[in-house]
Amino acid sequence: MYSPATDPVAALARLLADPALRARFHADRRATLVELLSQPSDRALLATLDADGLERQAQALVAKRRGEVARLLPQTFARGGGSVCAEFEHHATRFWPVGHRRHLEDALAFAGHLRRIRHPALRPAELNRVCFALGRRRLALHWLGSLRRPREHRPGLQLLLRRRGDEVRELNLLLAG
Amino acid sequence: MRRRRRLGVGWREPLAAWLASTPPGVECVEITAEHFHDAAPARLRELAMRFPVSVHGLGLSLGTPGPLDASDLERYAAVVEASSAHWISEHVAFSRAGGVDLGHLNPVPLTRESLRVLGRHVLEVQQLCGRRLLLENISTDLSPPGDLDEPAFLNTLCRETGAGLLLDLTNLYVNACNHGYQAHAWLDRLDSSLVVQVHVVGYSHRDGRLRDEHAEAVQPELYDLLDRVAGFDALEAVIIERDRDFPTPAALQTEITAINHVLARH
Numbered sequence: 001m002y003s004p005a006t007d008p009v010a011a012l013a014r015l016l017a018d019p020a021l022r023a024r025f026h027a028d029r030r031a032t033l034v035e036l037l038s039q040p041s042d043r044a045l046l047a048t049l050d051a052d053g054l055e056r057q058a059q060a061l062v063a064k065r066r067g068e069v070a071r072l073l074p075q076t077f078a079r080g081g082g083s084v085c086a087e088f089e090h091h092a093t094r095f096w097p098v099g100h101r102r103h104l105e106d107a108l109a110f111a112g113h114l115r116r117i118r119h120p121a122l123r124p125a126e127l128n129r130v131c132f133a134l135g136r137r138r139l140a141l142h143w144l145g146s147l148r149r150p151r152e153h154r155p156g157l158q159l160l161l162r163r164r165g166d167e168v169r170e171l172n173l174l175l176a177g
Numbered sequence: 178m179r180r181r182r183r184l185g186v187g188w189r190e191p192l193a194a195w196l197a198s199t200p201p202g203v204e205c206v207e208i209t210a211e212h213f214h215d216a217a218p219a220r221l222r223e224l225a226m227r228f229p230v231s232v233h234g235l236g237l238s239l240g241t242p243g244p245l246d247a248s249d250l251e252r253y254a255a256v257v258e259a260s261s262a263h264w265i266s267e268h269v270a271f272s273r274a275g276g277v278d279l280g281h282l283n284p285v286p287l288t289r290e291s292l293r294v295l296g297r298h299v300l301e302v303q304q305l306c307g308r309r310l311l312l313e314n315i316s317t318d319l320s321p322p323g324d325l326d327e328p329a330f331l332n333t334l335c336r337e338t339g340a341g342l343l344l345d346l347t348n349l350y351v352n353a354c355n356h357g358y359q360a361h362a363w364l365d366r367l368d369s370s371l372v373v374q375v376h377v378v379g380y381s382h383r384d385g386r387l388r389d390e391h392a393e394a395v396q397p398e399l400y401d402l403l404d405r406v407a408g409f410d411a412l413e414a415v416i417i418e419r420d421r422d423f424p425t426p427a428a429l430q431t432e433i434t435a436i437n438h439v440l441a442r443h
């Protein structure tokens with residue numbers, strides 16, 4: 001049971017954000033709209049929503065989020081493939097980032113989720129980079145058991161620098177083999 | 178007398194070096210306001226010295242009932258001020274409501290109530306920024322509910338507020354194909370005197386539908402639409418809105434030349 005939304009836009013936002021609510025809406029529009037909206041005219045407006053369109057729009061929102069987070073965690077997504085994508089779908093139902101740095105916040109939250117479940121695809125270097133980008137430090141140094149360069153993985157140091165205009169630069173110093 | 182038209186591109190980090198070389202045919206740039214919220218004002222002033230700047234917002238959520246987010250509005254206005262923006266724009270859409278921030282643009286119901294909400298917000302932004310706000314049509318998988326059609330909605334919103342239109346041709350074409358109507362018929366119902374800017378970029382294909390992913394070269398169908406709107410008297414700028422999979426500078430230059438040829442025909 002949901003507390004009523006104040007208006008159709010608020011109700012639409014909730015439908016787009018919540019797959020369980022959408023499922024209930026598709027199963028019984030009238031009952032779900034009675035829960036969501038107090039004004040009969042508002043209920044009548046959303047009663048005509050195209051079900052397929054609603055589902056596609058909701059999925060597109062998650063896909064856009066996933067695309068932005070994958071750009072921030074490229075090696076994690078590349079290594080994890082469908083498994084990481086499935087975890088993102090699960091993450092996306094429980095967490096909606098806010099603010100103009102939302103993609104970084106989303107990437108941080110998702111990487112944190114992967115770390116909690118000890119997903120093998122998570123690249124710690126990428127998590128470090130996202131944390132650093134969200135912070136204010138000018139310099140960070142991390143020892144990593146495996147840093148990646150083309151054709152090799154070796155232990156090494158990850159150096160993160162914040163330059164002019166908030167640009168983050170990374171330098172990896174691999175241990176000599 | 179027809180206004181001078183400028184062709185511009187969206188300013189993106191991968192294009193920065195190329196734009197710094199002042200490529201021929203590029204006469205303005207569009208920046209995304211949110212990308213510069215944390216930037217030093219000097220950076221914006223530097224950009225404004227090279228090009229007329231159009232400031233394009235993503236996050237004001239003009240379609241959300243209730244007050245605009247004060248800090249978002251303040252940051253938007255600060256970017257407008259620092260860049261001495263020639264144009265400012267946002268979307269006919271909402272991105273947050275009901276306690277959730279969806280992070281991307283969604284359609285508002287096409288109703289008188291939405292006109293009232295958007296109208297109040299448009300007037301507020303125009304008053305704060307001291308400029309006419311241009312409003313962009315979005316692409317959407319969800320046909321918005323309501324008793325108005327989109328062109329009538331946009332016409333009324335602009336006439337009631339003094340706003341102008343940023344007509345996104347790619348969004349129009351994508352919506353027309355996905356929802357089964359004719360883009361040219363949609364344009365027939367739009368008040369052409371309201372169109373001040375145009376966005377154009379190639380559409381993508383995904384899962385059997387068209388997508389506005391800002392990742393492709395402009396296709397012939399979009400040049401066809403562009404040729405029509407190039408005849409609109411109030412048009413001041415056409416912006417190529419490429420966000421990813423950037424082509425080579427030579428390929429970008431070819432596209433710029435082609436679009437300038439279309440504009441020169443009118």
